[in-house]
Amino acid sequence: MFPEGNDRLILIGVVVGVHGVRGDVKLRSFTSVPADIASYGSLMDSAGVFSVEILSLKAIGELFVATLRGVRDRDGAESLRGIELFVPRSRFPETDEDDWYYADLIGIDVVGIDGKSFGTVTAVDDHGAGAFLEVTCSDGSIDFLSFSRRFVPHVDISAGRLIVTPPDDFMLE
Amino acid sequence: MSRSSWKGPFVDGYLFKKAETSRKSGRNEVIKIWSRRSTILPQFVGLTFGVHNGRKHIPVSVNEEMVGYKFGEFSPTRTFRGHQADKKARRS
Numbered sequence: 001m002f003p004e005g006n007d008r009l010i011l012i013g014v015v016v017g018v019h020g021v022r023g024d025v026k027l028r029s030f031t032s033v034p035a036d037i038a039s040y041g042s043l044m045d046s047a048g049v050f051s052v053e054i055l056s057l058k059a060i061g062e063l064f065v066a067t068l069r070g071v072r073d074r075d076g077a078e079s080l081r082g083i084e085l086f087v088p089r090s091r092f093p094e095t096d097e098d099d100w101y102y103a104d105l106i107g108i109d110v111v112g113i114d115g116k117s118f119g120t121v122t123a124v125d126d127h128g129a130g131a132f133l134e135v136t137c138s139d140g141s142i143d144f145l146s147f148s149r150r151f152v153p154h155v156d157i158s159a160g161r162l163i164v165t166p167p168d169d170f171m172l173e
Numbered sequence: 174m175s176r177s178s179w180k181g182p183f184v185d186g187y188l189f190k191k192a193e194t195s196r197k198s199g200r201n202e203v204i205k206i207w208s209r210r211s212t213i214l215p216q217f218v219g220l221t222f223g224v225h226n227g228r229k230h231i232p233v234s235v236n237e238e239m240v241g242y243k244f245g246e247f248s249p250t251r252t253f254r255g256h257q258a259d260k261k262a263r264r265s
Binding site: 010012100102124128129142144146150155165166168169 | 200201202203205221223229230231232233234235236239246247248249252254255256257258259260261262263264265
């Protein structure tokens with residue numbers, strides 16, 4: 001089970017293969033700027049026990065060839081194939097005033113100004129027309145809410161809730 | 174082949190009416206539309222449309238940079254979310 005709060009682990013990449021005979025591995029990065037995967041220091045596995053550190057990174061198509069500290073031969077690299085790479089949430093840099101990490105928004109409660117609960121945020125998306133939240137009600141119904149000051153006037157990550165002023169027909173479909 | 178310029182941009186007529194009604198009401202509402210083919214016009218800037226993607230209405234907050242595009246371009250019918258990793262959402 002992942003720890004909660006800022007110590008919880010966030011998936012940022014995966015080892016998809018090996019490269020050459022010197023222990024290099026092929027990585028797929030999930031970070032918004034792919035090369036940033038090397039900037040988070042040592043990366044952990046899903047249990048948080050095993051860690052690797054990226055020494056160098058070279059882009060090849062959509063993947064990266066990475067040299068990892070302590071991995072010097074192909075057998076060592078083969079043993080890492082398929083391992084997912086996580087980083088504690090606390091290592092993410094601070095965001096600007098109106099920016100929030102998806103990882104912080106997903107899972108928090110959506111509450112109206114009058115205290116009415118609408119459900120929880122299950123996904124965040126942005127297709128080029130501003131970010132929006134996918135809100136899932138307790139009965140399983142899903143609706144979308146534009147992530148704007150107009151509809152989400154207050155974001156309180158520490159309290160685990162968003163105060164919203166949704167449109168009249170929100171959650172009525 | 175692109176659309177002849179003498180025709181002007183295509184917009185389904187009912188959008189003007191809906192947009193105008195929404196502006197006048199001043200309420201916190203999303204204008205639900207099914208017309209993915211309509212061009213985004215300058216008079217829609219500042220409004221939030223719910224553009225149907227075949228399943229749900231996806232919120233589209235119109236800004237100046239979106240003028241000239243079609244509504245459907247901002248409401249994909251197939252979604253691959255990928256991993257959240259360190260992605261950030263900006264509140265508009």
